[in-house]
Amino acid sequence: MENRFILSPSPHIFSETKTPKIMKDVIIGLLPAAFASIYFFRLRAVILLATCIISCVAFEYIFEKLMKRKTTIGDYSAVVTGILLAFILPPTVPFWICIIGSLVAIILAKQIFGGLGSNIFNPALLGRAMLMAAFPTFLTTWSKPLTLDVITGATPLGLSKFEHILTDYWSLFIGNVPGSLGETSALALILGAIYLFCRKVIDYRIPVAYILTVAIIGFVTNSADPSAYPPPGFHIFTGGLLLGAFFMATDPVTSPVTKKGRWVFGIGCGVITMVIRLWGGLPEGVMYSILLMNAFTPLLNKITRPRRYGT
């Protein structure tokens, strides 16, 4: 029997990392926050997570089938989008909000652009932005954690901005505060982020730049007028900052590919977040800051190209 040899261009060996593996690592990194969300928000958490994940995967599958494209749900990116979308919604939203959000995130923010890798904006964030615009009341009704009853309560940022009440750091750290599903527990988010750093899934530059910028602006403003501006630590542990800095701003598709570009991206996110938080109409600015910086990514890529070798 004639032995046939495989012909393909070089290289003939590859690193072990493949896209599904990276996505699975991101999912594992999100698990601590997922468990925290179920602990604090009980059944609502389960419903939101399940609905978002299933809707995202389903919409991707259906759209690709309709457009006669290759099925890509096996790369797990839709699952990641589903988890992140659930994380940035208030636990009180009805399940159909999740479905609409998933439709926007997957089809409008991702597939229309050309699928994974071609989108300009973070799909989950764009989904939330659209929901915020269309259903503002649903997206700003928060509930108290650790109870099955929907008792409305303001988020720590809301309390700070509109009522000048500072929530204690321990509650912020553990997550025993009202907020979006996945943003409340700093501890869980930090644990997940450590996992992602160990697995080399995220680059430290964007989170460090983002968080440091927030801390510095927080420090400066707080020093100037403590009664009007909360301290830097407060800023770091509230809102979706940790969720945004570690899990959303670091989305590789929508952030720069160069090291310098990532520093600028992180600083930009920090500045816009603080401008919105301190002087804008909303208590929270993470979502819009990341979306705005996403728009700058192609420009950042262009102007931060590495020096030409040999020049």
Next chain:
Amino acid sequence: MIKTFSGGIHPDASKEPTVDKRISPAPLPKRVSIPLLQNTGNPAKVQVKAGDTLLKGQLIGDAESFISSRVHASISGKVIAVEEYINPIYGKTECVFIESDGKDAPYPYKAAPKAIKDLSREDIIDIIKDAGIVGLGGGAFPTHVKLIAAEKKEKYSLIINGAECEPYLTSDHRLMIEKTQEILKGVELLAKASNAENVYIAIEENKLSAIFAMERAIERLTTKIVRLKTKYPQGGEKQLIKAVLNREVPPGKLPLHVGCVVQNVATAYAVYEAVIEGKPLIERCVTLTGSCLRKPGNFLIRIGSILGDVVEECCSGFIRKCSKIILGGPMMGVAHYSLDIPIIKGINGVVFLSEEETEVSEESPCIRCSKCVDVCPVNLIPTDIARAVKKQKKPFLEELNVFDCIECGACSFACPARVPLVQYIKLAKAQMQEK
């Protein structure tokens, strides 16, 4: 102090199967097929015809144009035919088919008449040209042409490339351990031929036995052994110069522009053989490796030996099904479809991969993870180049310095989406040259 360059990857070295195997001469082949093009540049002009009897080392092809190399018979015997045949690297070229007479009778070559110290630079370059020596690290550039360019008015640094950064390959490593004195004499000759003031022998740190052998043997204080961090592609010319001398070769220019001449250790050994023993380039050390072979190892193989014959005679054939034959290393080597190909001057190893070791992946969407940017040793953005090629954006391509790419494959290796980045870059180069 360990030297290095920026970027690069760390593939599994996979050197265990052959790193401890002494170089053993292959049995005298019964037949050889010697192509007339075995170098970068132009083919040699054939000097023999069917029916001629030859002695080992006899000239069968002469270098007619400037960038060309002489070719010699690697066995004694009779010319069966002179016709076109598959060339493992250069497509299809004219080839001299020789059948052995079993005698291995040598052409009466003479060693250089003078002692090394009496040989002039021109003498040495002439001997190298007559011996048909080309770069044996894989580039196969005619050595005498490289040396001629190192003109007398400049003083150069000679860097001897002992990096052998490709996985699986161990022939250079074994040469450095087993032929240390000879290589050093070859280095001395090359230093004279290239007007070199400083000589560096650069070796990756995973070859400690070679480093120690060299360090023990050097006598001239002007020859320095440089330890390199084990990283691919440290053996690339530009990366070597960057690591050893911290100089970057400007785009489109040669190492000469930064005062360097780079030569492979195996080339240095061939220069020794040519000058001291009067022997032309008719055989070379080749690593035959991979889990498919019964007896992998490092073998001294006659130029023109048929790969299938060598696998049977040196390695006792296959112990499992071989899925891929790679000429060279697995990062930049060329996959081939047949064992009926001759071993030519530039082939420093052949890797036989089994089914389990062969990955054939389909391209999936790029997620902009920037691993390709991180590993590129020449500061390119491979993902942008691939996108520009797909979207046919020529002005964008011009900004991306496509021609700086050394095609090392580090980007494709690192890509989690298995985007064939090197191929897109090669396509970009071709498209831009068409303009």
